[in-house]
Amino acid sequence: MELSLLTALNNESACRRAAIVATDLGDGSQRLVRESDDYSDDPLAEEFSRRFRSGKSGAVTSGENEVFLTVSVPAPRLVIIGAVHISQALVPMAEIAGLDVTVIDPRTAFATKDRFPGGTLKAGWPEDVLANMPFDAYTAVAAVTHDPKIDDYPLMEALKTGCFYVGALGSRKTHGKRLERFHAAGVNEDMCQRIDAPIGLDIGAASPEEIAVAVLGSVIQALRKGPETAA
Amino acid sequence: MTDVDTGVPDVLKTAESWRGSGRSVALATVIETWGSAPRPTGSHLVIDSDGNFEGSVSGGCVEGAVVSEAVDVIESGKPTTLEFGVADETAWQVGLSCGGRIRVYVEPVA
Numbered sequence: 001m002e003l004s005l006l007t008a009l010n011n012e013s014a015c016r017r018a019a020i021v022a023t024d025l026g027d028g029s030q031r032l033v034r035e036s037d038d039y040s041d042d043p044l045a046e047e048f049s050r051r052f053r054s055g056k057s058g059a060v061t062s063g064e065n066e067v068f069l070t071v072s073v074p075a076p077r078l079v080i081i082g083a084v085h086i087s088q089a090l091v092p093m094a095e096i097a098g099l100d101v102t103v104i105d106p107r108t109a110f111a112t113k114d115r116f117p118g119g120t121l122k123a124g125w126p127e128d129v130l131a132n133m134p135f136d137a138y139t140a141v142a143a144v145t146h147d148p149k150i151d152d153y154p155l156m157e158a159l160k161t162g163c164f165y166v167g168a169l170g171s172r173k174t175h176g177k178r179l180e181r182f183h184a185a186g187v188n189e190d191m192c193q194r195i196d197a198p199i200g201l202d203i204g205a206a207s208p209e210e211i212a213v214a215v216l217g218s219v220i221q222a223l224r225k226g227p228e229t230a231a
Numbered sequence: 232m233t234d235v236d237t238g239v240p241d242v243l244k245t246a247e248s249w250r251g252s253g254r255s256v257a258l259a260t261v262i263e264t265w266g267s268a269p270r271p272t273g274s275h276l277v278i279d280s281d282g283n284f285e286g287s288v289s290g291g292c293v294e295g296a297v298v299s300e301a302v303d304v305i306e307s308g309k310p311t312t313l314e315f316g317v318a319d320e321t322a323w324q325v326g327l328s329c330g331g332r333i334r335v336y337v338e339p340v341a
Contacts, residue, residue: 001246001258001338001339001340001341002340002341003247003250003251003340003341006243006246006247006250006258006340007247009243010243010244010247013243023336023338025262025312025336028309028310028338056272056273057260057272057273058262058263058272058273059262059263059272068260068262068336070260070273071273072243
């Protein structure tokens with residue numbers, strides 16, 4: 001591998017951007033494909049988009065050649081808005097499932113290290129926290145405070161960014177009011193449809209812990225089967 | 232979290248930094264596995280011309296053979312593909328005790 005190619009790949013990784021190095025195993029030639037590149041005319045286009053989603057490296061055949069795809073995608077991340085009871089159960093479960101977890105809540109009575117020994121805890125307003133730690137396509141966002149002052153901004157940001165999962169706690173009535181606010185703020189209907197609400201898989205979850213299971217199920221579904229399957 | 236199946240392993244960062252500091256480096260990558268191979272496809276091992284290495288392509292069963300082949304790859308500058316299996320006495324004197332088989336691509340970092 002050319003050092004310049006390796007450096008470019010590592011740079012994409014450091015910036016939480018997906019990339020693939022395609023190596024022709026016959027002649028050793030290599031190229032870097034960024035997810036942001038227009039690769040639609042590439043003979044391997046379908047394979048690229050499938051692998052950007054799965055994150056799995058592997059060998060494929062292209063014509064008569066065998067090509068190995070080294071796939072680099074950012075670690076999936078879950079950002080939970082609200083340091084509430086559901087979150088206390090969701091953080092350890094999501095970490096066991098392999099997600100990097102961050103909890104954001106400006107209410108310092110909720111956002112305490114005692115209540116959240118695991119994960120990354122940010123006791124601040126989402127507006128301020130996200131300025132330094134923006135969402136990306138490999139981020140799932142679950143807003144569970146019930147408070148529009150806290151939830152609305154990160155939810156809208158998640159939709160604009162194209163986060164792979166966007167979920168919001170609240171009854172259908174609460175969500176209806178939320179959608180009215182989002183429409184008024186200029187968020188289009190397609191984006192609004194992407195919100196998973198009521199949040200989580202429909203498994204009849206009753207307790208905060210069970211709701212956490214339902215939310216994690218939805219996040220994994222969006223990660224593995226595509227964002228469109230979750231809302 | 233580990234980045235076995237999700238991201239660029241730190242091994243690639245190590246490869247970049249070793250090469251950047253002037254060392255001669257080869258990169259080995261598991262390109263195919265059959266059966267119960269110990270490390271998944273895409274796992275990397277980085278090797279320098281003195282035989283120092285980091286990462287893994289198996290549970291330690293075949294690293295020695297990969298390292299010695301990698302030193303040759305660094306000298307020749309030509310990539311090669313190696314295959315390891317159980318008691319594979321024809322090509323290699325090493326094998327995988329787990330019963331799996333793996334194919335490893337070894338290339339110079341130039």
